[in-house]
Amino acid sequence: MDLRIFTEPQQGASYDTLLTVAKATEDLGFDAFFRSDHYLRMGSVDGLPGPTDAWITLAGLARETKRIRLGTLMTAATFRLPGVLAIQVAQVDQMSGGRVELGLGAGWFEEEHQAYGIPFPKEKFGRLEEQLAIVTGLWETEAGKTFSYEGRYYQLTDSPALPKPAQAKVPVLIGGHGATRTPRLAARYADEFNIPFASLEATREQFGRVRAAAEEFGRRPDDLVYSNALVVCVGKDDAEVARRAAAIGRDVDELKANGLAGSPAEVVDKIGRYATLGTSRVYLQLLDLTDLDHLELISSQVQSQLD
Numbered sequence: 160m161d162l163r164i165f166t167e168p169q170q171g172a173s174y175d176t177l178l179t180v181a182k183a184t185e186d187l188g189f190d191a192f193f194r195s196d197h198y199l200r201m202g203s204v205d206g207l208p209g210p211t212d213a214w215i216t217l218a219g220l221a222r223e224t225k226r227i228r229l230g231t232l233m234t235a236a237t238f239r240l241p242g243v244l245a246i247q248v249a250q251v252d253q254m255s256g257g258r259v260e261l262g263l264g265a266g267w268f269e270e271e272h273q274a275y276g277i278p279f280p281k282e283k284f285g286r287l288e289e290q291l292a293i294v295t296g297l298w299e300t301e302a303g304k305t306f307s308y309e310g311r312y313y314q315l316t317d318s319p320a321l322p323k324p325a326q327a328k329v330p331v332l333i334g335g336h337g338a339t340r341t342p343r344l345a346a347r348y349a350d351e352f353n354i355p356f357a358s359l360e361a362t363r364e365q366f367g368r369v370r371a372a373a374e375e376f377g378r379r380p381d382d383l384v385y386s387n388a389l390v391v392c393v394g395k396d397d398a399e400v401a402r403r404a405a406a407i408g409r410d411v412d413e414l415k416a417n418g419l420a421g422s423p424a425e426v427v428d429k430i431g432r433y434a435t436l437g438t439s440r441v442y443l444q445l446l447d448l449t450d451l452d453h454l455e456l457i458s459s460q461v462q463s464q465l466d
Contacts, residue, residue, distance in 0.1 A: 160430060163191040166180060166445055170206060174219060180448050190228060199274050236265055265286070290313070292308065306318045333345040390418035390419070393422070406447045
């Protein structure tokens with residue numbers, strides 16, 4: 160079971176804070192550091208000092224870390240043109256020595272688009288599908304050849320399809336709860352399917368849909384990695400769990416029901432239940448980025464039991 164740290168910087172984090180967490184992620188033996196791709200806070204937090212850009216952040220971390228994988232859950236297709244995104248990700252992959260993964264989603268948070276003057280198209284899923292075709296097509300084009308694409312939303316003519324990532328294949332993550340189009344898209348383009356903040360039952364059902372879609376597409380279902388993203392709140396005792404829950408404005412019982420919360424033994428047990436459904440990777444949504452003791456506890460008391 161791979162444990163990855165997943166952050167939500169739009170809720171309030173500077174680059175320096177993210178760098179501190181990323182270095183702790185590496186030092187404590189976690190597999191990867193991922194971040195969301197948002198420009199506007201959610202809920203009642205102040206979001207100070209303001210948003211950071213996902214790929215600029217990852218470019219910096221690429222040069223200041225050595226081992227951990229780096230990526231997004233999920234880059235919003237509405238934020239970037241696909242040709243530009245392919246260049247950005249390839250460059251950061253080179254800067255990291257081949258440690259980047261691209262999670263790509265349709266984009267959904269209309270208010271942040273309004274706040275920063277970003278168009279919020281009605282038809283987002285079709286744009287996402289074309290972006291996936293273009294980004295992967297650019298990377299797969301042989302050096303010295305060109306790539307063209309004629310879609311409804313995007314057109315590319317004789318692109319040199321450069322630069323190339325350091326990796327022969329940058330892992331592509333697709334995720335979500337959609338029952339029909341999402342599994343089909345994952346079957347076609349994804350190396351990993353991620354379901355965010357889902358119950359055991361919802362996870363079982365969605366993984367089943369993705370496996371069926373993969374078979375229909377002519378892929379072996381086990382060729383994909385299946386993962387969950389879940390909020391985490393672990394404590395040595397009930398008081399510590401309660402303190403950490405209060406720090407992120409959540410109720411302990413709600414966290415236990417909908418995330419990974421409680422003692423290390425409780426969290427290990429629940430991760431094990433996800434593992435029986437085919438989960439081999441969990442993204443731990445860490446909401447208090449100042450609490451590095453939390454990370455150390457998860458490393459020493461949870462991760463150590465899953466190795």
